[in-house]
Structure formats: C-alpha cells, structure tokens
Amino acid sequence: MISTDIFQRLTGDEEADAPDEARNGLRHVASLSMTKLADGLIDPKLVLSWLLTALGAPAVYAGALVPIREAGALLPQVAMAGWVSSLAQRKWAWVLGSIGQGIGAALIVFFALTLEGSAAGISICAALALLAISRALCSVSYKDILGRTIEKTRRGAITGFAGSASSVGVVLFAILLISGVFQNRTYLIAGVALAAFLWFFAAALFSRMEEQGGAGEPKASAANFAILKDNPQLWRFITVRGLLVSTALAPPYLVILSGSQDDAAGLGALGALLLASALASFASSWVWGRFADQSSRKVLMASGIGGAIAIALAILLAALGLAQTVWAMPVTLFALMIAYHGVRQGRSTYLVDMAPEADRAAYAAVSNTIIGSILLFTGVVGGAAALLGPLATLVLFACMAGLAAVAAIGLEEVEEG
Numbered sequence: 001m002i003s004t005d006i007f008q009r010l011t012g013d014e015e016a017d018a019p020d021e022a023r024n025g026l027r028h029v030a031s032l033s034m035t036k037l038a039d040g041l042i043d044p045k046l047v048l049s050w051l052l053t054a055l056g057a058p059a060v061y062a063g064a065l066v067p068i069r070e071a072g073a074l075l076p077q078v079a080m081a082g083w084v085s086s087l088a089q090r091k092w093a094w095v096l097g098s099i100g101q102g103i104g105a106a107l108i109v110f111f112a113l114t115l116e117g118s119a120a121g122i123s124i125c126a127a128l129a130l131l132a133i134s135r136a137l138c139s140v141s142y143k144d145i146l147g148r149t150i151e152k153t154r155r156g157a158i159t160g161f162a163g164s165a166s167s168v169g170v171v172l173f174a175i176l177l178i179s180g181v182f183q184n185r186t187y188l189i190a191g192v193a194l195a196a197f198l199w200f201f202a203a204a205l206f207s208r209m210e211e212q213g214g215a216g217e218p219k220a221s222a223a224n225f226a227i228l229k230d231n232p233q234l235w236r237f238i239t240v241r242g243l244l245v246s247t248a249l250a251p252p253y254l255v256i257l258s259g260s261q262d263d264a265a266g267l268g269a270l271g272a273l274l275l276a277s278a279l280a281s282f283a284s285s286w287v288w289g290r291f292a293d294q295s296s297r298k299v300l301m302a303s304g305i306g307g308a309i310a311i312a313l314a315i316l317l318a319a320l321g322l323a324q325t326v327w328a329m330p331v332t333l334f335a336l337m338i339a340y341h342g343v344r345q346g347r348s349t350y351l352v353d354m355a356p357e358a359d360r361a362a363y364a365a366v367s368n369t370i371i372g373s374i375l376l377f378t379g380v381v382g383g384a385a386a387l388l389g390p391l392a393t394l395v396l397f398a399c400m401a402g403l404a405a406v407a408a409i410g411l412e413e414v415e416e417g
Contacts, residue, residue: 004018006021007025018359021150024210027205028150029161030205033162033165034199036162037170038195040166044128048128053352054064055116055124060119073132077139077369080093081140081365093140099199101138104127107191109196113283137214140361140368141366142362143348143355147352147360149209159348160290160292162283165346166276167277241343242371242374242398243403244343246400250314251273253394254314279334279337281337288344296346297350304343304402305401308405309331314329328376
C-alpha cells in the first residue's frame with residue numbers, strides 16, 4: 001500500500017507494515033504539520049505583538065501575550081487530565097482542543113478588524129487565553145494518543161517530520177515579514193485567519209484517527225502530584241526539562257543584542273528570529289526525531305550542550321562588540337533554535353516512552369503544570385536579571401542549559417526494551 005510505503009520511508013523502519021498504523025502515522029504528520037504552521041503564523045512573540053502595536057494597544061498588552069500563551073497552555077493540564085483519561089478515545093479531546101484554538105484565532109481576527117487601542121488589547125489577550133487553554137487540552141491528550149497509535153521507535157520520526165514540513169510555510173511567512181510586506185496589518189490579520197482555518201481542518205482530519213481503547217485497557221491513574229512520590233526518574237526528567245526552558249526564553253534577548261531601534265529594522269529583526277526558528281526546525285526536527293527514537297536521553301543531553309554553546313556565543317559576540325553586525329545574531333539564533341527543537345523532540349519522545357500506558361496522561365499533565373510554573377518563575381527571574389542588562393540574563397540561561405545536559409546523564413534509556 002502507498003500509505004505503508006510512505007510510512008516506512010518516514011520512520012526508516014521496513015518492519016512498520018501495519019496498514020492502520022501507517023494511516024494513523026500520515027494523519028499525525030498532516031494534522032501536526034497544519035497546527036505547527038498555525039503556531040508559526042500566530043506566534044505571540046512576533047506576530048501578535050506587532051499586530052497589537054499596529055492597532056494602537058498600550059505596550060502592557062503586548063507584554064502579556066507570551067505569559068498568557070505559555071502559562072495558559074501548561075497550567076490547566078492537571079485539571080484536564082482526569083477527564084481526558086476517562087475517555088475511551090482520547091482523540092476527541094485533541095479534536096476539541098484544535099477547534100478551540102481555531103475559534104480563538106478567529107476571534108483575534110474579528111477583534112483586529114473591529115477594535116483599536118486598549119479595547120483591542122484586552123479582547124485579543126482574552127482570545128489568546130482561550131487559544132492557550134485549548135492548546136492545553138491538545139497537549140495533555142496528544143502523547144497518550146501518539147502512544148496508542150504509533151509504536152515505540154517510530155514516534156519521534158513522525159512528530160519530527162511534521163515539524164520540518166510545517167517550517168516551510170513559516171519560512172515563507174518570515175521572508176514576507178522581513179521584506180516589509182507585513183508592515184501592513186491586513187497581511188498580519190490574513191495570516192491569523194489562515195491559522196484559524198488550519199486548526200479547524202486539522203481537527204477534522206484528526207477525528208478520523210483509528211484509535212484503539214476502552215475495553216481491557218488499564219485504568220488510568222489520577223493526574224495529581226502524588227504521582228511524583230517515589231518516582232526519581234520523573235523528578236529528574238522534570239528537572240532536565242525545567243532547566244531547558246532557557247532555550248525557549250533566550251531568543252528575545254538575542255534580538256535585543258542585535259540593536260534594532262527603529263520600527264523597520266525592528267520588524268526585520270523579528271522576521272529574522274522567525275526565519276531562524278523555521279529554518280532550524282526544517283533542518284533539524286526530523287533528524288532530532290529519528291535520533292530521539294534511538295535515545296531521547298541523548299537528545300536532551302545534546303540539546304542542553306548545544307543551547308549552552310549558542311547562548312555563550314551570543315555573550316562572546318556581545319563582549320567583542322560584534323553583536324550588532326548583520327550576521328552575528330541571525331547565526332546565533334539559528335544555532336539556538338536547533339537546540340530548542342531538539343529539546344521539543346527529546347522531551348516529548350522521552351515522556352511518551354517513559355510513562356506506563358495507564359499513567360501517560362497523568363505524567364504529561366503533572367510535568368507540564370510544573371514546567372508552566374517554572375516558566376513563569378524563570379520569566380520573572382530573567383526579567384529581574386534584565387535590569388542588569390540582557391547579558392546577565394543570557395549568562396543565567398547558558399548555565400541552566402549546561403546544567404540540564406549534566407542532569408540528563410542520569411536519565412534512564414527508555415527506548416531500550
């Protein structure tokens with residue numbers, strides 16, 4: 001069958017000859033590619049912050065976008081996990097979450113077309129909160145669905161290829177942003193509208209997932225913090241992942257080091273960040289995914305080392321007075337985002353392969369809730385360090401990434417056996 005042949009090529013596994021798994025694998029790739037592209041089109045750090053600026057909203061609303069997006073996507077997961085675990089087919093939770101994200105994006109389009117100033121800021125932040133909470137539902141259910149529908153040693157390749165495929169669209173979007181075309185708010189709003197459509201379409205496709213579950217399945221454990229008791233590997237994984245949030249929080253400080261001051265140059269710098277992220281995803285996500293299928297522990301180690309080196313390079317370039325040269329920060333950003341996408345592939349694959357089947361949703365919810373709190377705390381600490389300048393913050397983040405690599409040495413090899 002064609003779907004089986006494609007699936008075998010994606011995973012590099014000639015023994016992956018089950019037609020239902022192949023069909024599911026292609027549905028995973030298509031759905032994730034669309035939602036990841038939607039994420040790039042609506043990126044709060046870049047797109048929404050510039051949209052709010054264009055609408056005349058006070059800066060406080062743009063500053064609230066990233067905390068709303070990150071905390072909203074992680075902190076509710078413990079509350080959601082119990083309901084998700086009670087479903088015979090968890091795909092419906094993902095479908096509902098994708099629809100919710102589409103509605104949130106559509107509301108952003110509506111508010112952007114009808115409101116300005118503070119009213120636009122409040123309304124778009126509220127719509128983003130709905131989108132973030134809906135994303136939490138997708139996140140808490142997805143790892144369980146992936147574990148049910150795709151066999152171990154093939155999962156990283158599936159999610160990694162989706163990351164690389166979606167990055168092609170984000171690259172085009174970034175090029176248009178850098179070119180100056182997207183200085184017109186109409187194009188920004190059109191991009192958000194496209195993101196809404198992609199989430200709706202992905203929900204429709206994902207609803208056709210052939211997910212087995214229900215009768216005879218181990219009873220899912222409750223998603224509460226008791227799952228951390230006598231579970232040193234989960235604790236170590238959360239520690240490693242918590243330290244690796246530095247790779248997600250560092251990019252804006254590299255943009256600051258680039259020294260862009262006026263609007264045109266600032267938009268170009270933001271476009272360069274998006275382009276660096278997309279190119280890094282395209283170049284590395286599938287490779288990281290295949291590597292993670294062999295050893296997600298080693299992916300986490302390598303990502304921590306790579307992140308620490310990239311951030312240290314930014315510090316060194318700034319110390320040498322080269323940070324504002326045209327090549328310095330784009331190159332550094334590309335290297336950092338390579339590490340960041342390794343973190344994303346490594347942490348996802350490790351958690352799915354580590355968690356017992358009945359505890360998968362609970363592991364995801366508890367760890368994500370803790371990471372959400374760490375993100376908020378680290379953001380506050382990073383903001384305080386930024387009072388001393390961006391270099392002080394980057395030193396903190398480089399140390400965190402390096403410590404993550406060291407802590408990952410003690411993780412078990414969950415892909416074996």
